[in-house]
Amino acid sequence: MPPGFVFTPDFATPAEEAALIDLAATLPFAEARYHQYTARRRVVAWGSARHEVGADEPNRRPLHELPPALATLRTRLAAWAGLAAEEIVQVLMSEYRPGTPLGWHRDAPQYELIAGVSLGGPARLRLRPWPPESGSRDDVISLDLAPRSAYRMSGPARWGWQHGLPPVPALRWSVTMRSARASAIRPSAG
Numbered sequence: 001m002p003p004g005f006v007f008t009p010d011f012a013t014p015a016e017e018a019a020l021i022d023l024a025a026t027l028p029f030a031e032a033r034y035h036q037y038t039a040r041r042r043v044v045a046w047g048s049a050r051h052e053v054g055a056d057e058p059n060r061r062p063l064h065e066l067p068p069a070l071a072t073l074r075t076r077l078a079a080w081a082g083l084a085a086e087e088i089v090q091v092l093m094s095e096y097r098p099g100t101p102l103g104w105h106r107d108a109p110q111y112e113l114i115a116g117v118s119l120g121g122p123a124r125l126r127l128r129p130w131p132p133e134s135g136s137r138d139d140v141i142s143l144d145l146a147p148r149s150a151y152r153m154s155g156p157a158r159w160g161w162q163h164g165l166p167p168v169p170a171l172r173w174s175v176t177m178r179s180a181r182a183s184a185i186r187p188s189a190g
């Protein structure tokens with residue numbers, strides 16, 4: 001995997017996964033609108049906005065409304081990433097119905113570290129260098145994301161690579177957490 005990419009297969013316990021899937025059943029997932037397209041996965045967000053999504057998006061809530069199961073996960077995922085919970089400024093829960101892909105992208109530039117937990121069905125994460133070095137398919141790296149696994153991306157893996165998911169075979173959820181990019185919160189600090 002590229003430098004800055006860290007994976008662990010058994011991050012969430014089966015009980016945590018069950019609680020998060022129960023929570024998902026109560027959430028008003030909606031398709032996210034980006035500049036050019038509507039992503040087919042459905043999301044609910046707490047905290048900082050992705051700049052691509054319209055400010056009127058109905059399914060974004062303040063971070064202090066984070067449900068307890070996600071607040072616990074935030075604390076644990078932050079610790080695994082070497083951060084304090086408060087440094088996680090956005091929590092995104094996504095629902096992928098069978099056949100839903102996630103297109104190639106880098107996450108929005110106002111965020112620094114990206115960490116994600118997989119729940120329910122499996123997915124295959126793909127990464128490719130960005131900007132493209134040779135345009136060769138050989139540049140694509142794949143990693144199976146088993147349910148309850150976690151990954152995090154910082155440094156080269158986060159800034160010098162794109163990632164995406166081919167269509168998932170079964171219903172899956174993920175929780176993505178992001179810290180603020182230092183230059184985005186302290187623009188004049190040098």
Ligand SMILES: O=C(O)CCC(=O)C(=O)O
Nearest residue numbers: 092094107116163174176
């Ligand atoms: O579902 C996943 O694990 C990928 C999520 C992702 O890339 C994102 O939210 O930006």
Ligand SMILES: [Fe+2]
Nearest residue numbers: 105106107163
């Ligand atoms: Fe992403």
